[in-house]
Amino acid sequence: MKAIILDDVAVNGKRIDISFRVDKKLQRYFQQGNHLFFQYNDDLKDVPVSVAAIPFVANTAPLAWITNSSIYVSELDKSFYDCLANIKKAYQRMYPDVIFSGEIHVDHLIENSYTPEHEAAQLFSGGLDALATFIRIKEKKPLLITEYGWHQHSVQRSKVWDADEKHVTRFACEHNLDNILIHSNYGTFISAQEIDRHFLKKLGDSWWHGLHHSLAIISAAIPIAYKEKINCIYIASSYFRGYRAKCASDPTIDNEIKFASGHVFHDGYEINRQEKVKLVVDYYANKETDVNLRVCFLNEKNCCHCEKCVRTIVGIVAEGSDPSDFGFPITGSLSQHISDFLKDNVKYFTPARIMQWNLSKDRMKENQEKIMDQELVAWFVMYDFAAERKKALLKYRLTKFVPIIIRRVRTRLNRIRMQNL
Incomplete structure (x- = not known):
């Protein structure tokens, strides 16, 4: 069975650096360097390796499952390990045409626990879904967590992130709350395009949207949630009950995530x-x-x-x-x-x-x-959206598609004539 092997988890100050190895058959799905990192604006003192390893397993588990591979980890939080079986089953129900196999092998399962000191943390982007969830849980005084996961090998500032940071920190200040800002390369250390090349048709969705993003975003927050002794991490729903869509962020997946003494709640799924x-x-x-x-x-x-x-x-x-x-x-x-x-x-x-x-x-x-x-x-x-879509598609095909076909046919006929001369 193909292997993804976690070699080292280094927790230093405000940063987690993770290095790993993969079989040659899997290397095409990863960027060069095999390095995953997380940088926080708060110290990670007292966060054990078994918790710091959670983001690595969370980011790679869906890939291991669809490629029938094994992940090998020295130590891992037991609560998180135990929840993986239900997450895997949830993915299987969501994507019945893809076989979710593969295994997670852990040498030492660590039973981490704490007495919660804060009721809630919220993954907060400042968007509509996040703001609606904040309004619903504001009395819990949530720790607001904002992430940027699209760095390459190191943290690089961008105007977009600067705007995000300014917005969420001002929002927190207005509500007398604290911010946690997280930088990572979880969106780039895996080659999403290569995975899509092999699995997009079977899944009917992209790697990032269909399998990856929710586990990546939530798991990045877990080390700081452990340190701050958070009872529940809230993630705002993207969709709602009755909306037919496959998505990595779904209550059947998010609500299964557990870590130490904490858990996750997919909020707002009952409202559109x-x-x-x-x-x-x-x-x-x-x-x-x-x-x-x-x-x-x-x-x-x-x-x-x-x-x-x-x-x-x-x-x-x-x-x-x-x-x-x-x-x-x-x-x-x-x-x-x-x-x-x-x-x-x-x-x-x-x-x-x-x-x-x-x-x-x-x-x-x-x-x-x-x-x-x-x-x-x-x-x-x-x-009438359905009727207008139908008319727009017909117009598009008549003005764009049909001329292209005619031009290709003419080109092919001209080539045949030239060959017969």
């Missing part, structure tokens, strides 16, 4: 995205505090042009609020802005995505008297 928008809008309705939802996680500010931005804008409008009050400054006609976006992009909408947009449309119908932009209401509440 529009209900989260309402929660946020209502919360800030009588507050003078500025609100800046961080929807564009790859940009310094919300671009207001991508699908996620525009969908959030529509959701805010449907609640009778002004998107500019939530970090979405639209210049010119809002109605035209949304109309132009749909004209160019509705052809790419999946049925699941249309379901999300229809939530905002339905809310706009219910709430239309409170909506400031009546020009938008006039046409949007009548907009």
Whole structure:
């Protein structure tokens, strides 16, 4: 059986460095150097190796399972090891066409424990889902944890991260809370493109979205949660009950994660995205505090042009609020802005995505008297996403696809003629 072997876990000050080896057949799935690191803005004193090793196992376990490989670790927290079997079963139910095999071998299982001193920590990006979860659990005074996992071999500053850090630290200060900032290469130390090349078709989803990101993000927070003696790590739901989507972040997976005396909770799965928008809008309705939802996680500010931005804008409008009050400054006609976006992009909408947009449309119908932009209401509440997508696809194929086919046929015929001369 192919092997992934953890060689060393070095816990020094605010940093964890992990080195490992893999069989030649697996090396194509990893970047050169076989190195995974985590850097925190707080000291990791008293965090044992058995806990510091958790992020390595969490990041590599799904790959071991789909490649029928074994992970070898000297020591590991027993609570985390015990929860892996249920996580594996959850993945298997989610992806029935892929066999999840492989094993995790541990020489020494360590029964770590502590008496919780803090009720909650929250993975906090500043986005809609995260803000909705914060509002729901704010009385627990959560430790706010924000991560950037896209470094290469070392920490490199970026304008996007600087904007994120500024936003979350200001938010924490306003609410008299503490921040934990985590830098890592968990998003790059594995070659996602190479995994997708072999497994995308079988999985029906990408490695990062379908198998990796939730375990990576949650496990990065576990060493600091152990140090701070946190009872529960909260992660905001991306989807909601009834939304058909495969995703690494799912309550059947996240809620199984255990470590020492702590556990994880996938929050907000029982409410949909529009209900989260309402929660946020209502919360800030009588507050003078500025609100800046961080929807564009790859940009310094919300671009207001991508699908996620525009969908959030529509959701805010449907609640009778002004998107500019939530970090979405639209210049010119809002109605035209949304109309132009749909004209160019509705052809790419999946049925699941249309379901999300229809939530905002339905809310706009219910709430239309409170909506400031009546020009938008006039046409949007009548907009048929499925029908418009069908028309847009037909137009696209006629104007783009058919000419390409004709040109290729002509080229091939010309080659045949030249060969016959």
